[in-house]
Amino acid sequence: MVEDKKTEQKIFEAALAVFHKKGLNGARMQEIADTAGINKAMLHYYYRSKEQLFGQVFLLSFRQFIGGIVTILNHEGSTWEEKIPMIIEHYASSLILNPNLPLFVINELRSNPEQYLGIVKENHIKETVFVKQLIEAIELKQIRGVRPLQIFITIVSGIVFPYLAEPLIKNIGVVPEMGWETFMEERKKMIHEMLIKYLKEF
Amino acid sequence: MVEDKKTEQKIFEAALAVFHKKGLNGARMQEIADTAGINKAMLHYYYRSKEQLFGQVFLLSFRQFIGGIVTILNHEGSTWEEKIPMIIEHYASSLILNPNLPLFVINELRSNPEQYLGIVKENHIKETVFVKQLIEAIELKQIRGVRPLQIFITIVSGIVFPYLAEPLIKNIGVVPEMGWETFMEERKKMIHEMLIKYLKEF
DNA sequence: TTTGTATTTAACCAAATGGTTAAACTATAT
DNA sequence: ATATAGTTTAACCATTTGGTTAAATACAAA
Numbered sequence: 001m002v003e004d005k006k007t008e009q010k011i012f013e014a015a016l017a018v019f020h021k022k023g024l025n026g027a028r029m030q031e032i033a034d035t036a037g038i039n040k041a042m043l044h045y046y047y048r049s050k051e052q053l054f055g056q057v058f059l060l061s062f063r064q065f066i067g068g069i070v071t072i073l074n075h076e077g078s079t080w081e082e083k084i085p086m087i088i089e090h091y092a093s094s095l096i097l098n099p100n101l102p103l104f105v106i107n108e109l110r111s112n113p114e115q116y117l118g119i120v121k122e123n124h125i126k127e128t129v130f131v132k133q134l135i136e137a138i139e140l141k142q143i144r145g146v147r148p149l150q151i152f153i154t155i156v157s158g159i160v161f162p163y164l165a166e167p168l169i170k171n172i173g174v175v176p177e178m179g180w181e182t183f184m185e186e187r188k189k190m191i192h193e194m195l196i197k198y199l200k201e202f
Numbered sequence: 203m204v205e206d207k208k209t210e211q212k213i214f215e216a217a218l219a220v221f222h223k224k225g226l227n228g229a230r231m232q233e234i235a236d237t238a239g240i241n242k243a244m245l246h247y248y249y250r251s252k253e254q255l256f257g258q259v260f261l262l263s264f265r266q267f268i269g270g271i272v273t274i275l276n277h278e279g280s281t282w283e284e285k286i287p288m289i290i291e292h293y294a295s296s297l298i299l300n301p302n303l304p305l306f307v308i309n310e311l312r313s314n315p316e317q318y319l320g321i322v323k324e325n326h327i328k329e330t331v332f333v334k335q336l337i338e339a340i341e342l343k344q345i346r347g348v349r350p351l352q353i354f355i356t357i358v359s360g361i362v363f364p365y366l367a368e369p370l371i372k373n374i375g376v377v378p379e380m381g382w383e384t385f386m387e388e389r390k391k392m393i394h395e396m397l398i399k400y401l402k403e404f
Numbered sequence: 405t406t407t408g409t410a411t412t413t414a415a416c417c418a419a420a421t422g423g424t425t426a427a428a429c430t431a432t433a434t
Numbered sequence: 435a436t437a438t439a440g441t442t443t444a445a446c447c448a449t450t451t452g453g454t455t456a457a458a459t460a461c462a463a464a
Contacts, residue, residue: 161359
């Protein structure tokens with residue numbers, strides 16, 4: 001068949017899009033089928049049930065959300081200081097590509113904590129190169145003695161949260177003349193400078 | 203009747219709890235009724251429909267989420283510098299009381315941006331005392347020239363985001379020996395110090 | 405007490421939704 | 435070509451869910 005392997009994949013991509021946008025509860029099997037351009041029965045043919053389909057989507061989404069960053073955190077050819085803008089840039093760019101991903105992951109993880117706990121625990125951050133580099137720098141009194149997790153969370157918070165709250169910020173803060181892009185560019189710079197200054201000058 | 207006014211209120215409180223936890227799509231009218239300890243028909247007697255009930259819940263929730271902070275931002279008897287720990291403390295404590303509120307607001311605002319836009323726009327932050335104080339301090343070269351919105355978002359991000367991502371952080375970062383509370387206490391201090399340092403030393 | 409009004413309940417309804425099935429269609433190997 | 439296995443479709447089904455209704459109950463004013 002010309003489009004043989006495609007049907008299953010079309011379904012998966014459609015499911016990804018719909019689940020990301022509407023969440024598990026908001027998503028309709030019919031909408032996924034329509035988005036994929038196929039009959040609803042195909043969903044159950046390739047993926048047993050809504051739960052199954054969702055499970056696979058979530059797994060991939062989570063790995064995507066967490067996977068890229070671990071690579072950076074374990075990069076050998078860069079100092080901790082060089083990694084900070086890399087992390088910032090990574091999140092900023094992956095959010096532009098996939099703006100719904102973080103909220104999707106956070107939501108479903110929250111409404112079903114225990115179910116996906118195993119998957120989460122596979123990806124702990126403690127033993128990464130980045131963390132080791134920070135600990136060493138702290139021991140050498142090169143930087144302030146802050147828990148590495150705090151540093152990491154500060155970066156992620158500062159970049160990811162504004163995207164989550166975008167509709168709020170746009171209207172409350174009246175991101176004005178300057179557009180959203182400019183606002184986020186400012187932000188990236190600010191977080192970087194602020195964090196470096198805080199770590200190095202103490 | 204002894205418990206006269208209470209039925210309507212019991213419904214509302216139950217709706218608040220259930221909607222906060224499960225969102226609009228995940229919430230079931232039956233569950234709200236059960237939580238309130240009344241018959242399902244009462245929901246429609248007092249509040250026409252699910253949409254109506256949800257609308258009222260969202261309105262109150264949003265005002266709660268945004269309202270408290272505006273009071274602080276408009277406080278006259280404090281400097282901008284004194285307001286920063288106040289804002290941090292406000293969010294930290296209101297999150298403990300109501301851990302689901304921010305995610306609830308963010309979610310429903312995202313899936314229905316235009317509908318609640320009006321309500322959002324009522325509460326812009328631009329003309330607050332805090333912002334004016336910051337602008338003045340910038341003009342007097344007392345602090346770095348940063349857009350006040352950036353400062354505000356930095357605070358909110360740093361405190362609120364970790365709560366949203368709590369199930370993630372707890373298992374990825376392995377918030378270890380120290381408990382979550384301690385982690386957040388550390389965080390509050392760090393954000394405060396980091397921000398002040400960044401603003402004043404330039 | 406009686407009468408009218410607000411409140412509450414149980415039973416019911418229609419639409420939506422996840423899921424199934426049997427038949428039809430396609431392609432490949434023999 | 436024919437049998438076989440994989441793929442797709444339309445029609446159908448059972449359950450869930452938001453919503454309705456008519457009768458019953460409590461309550462206050464007359």
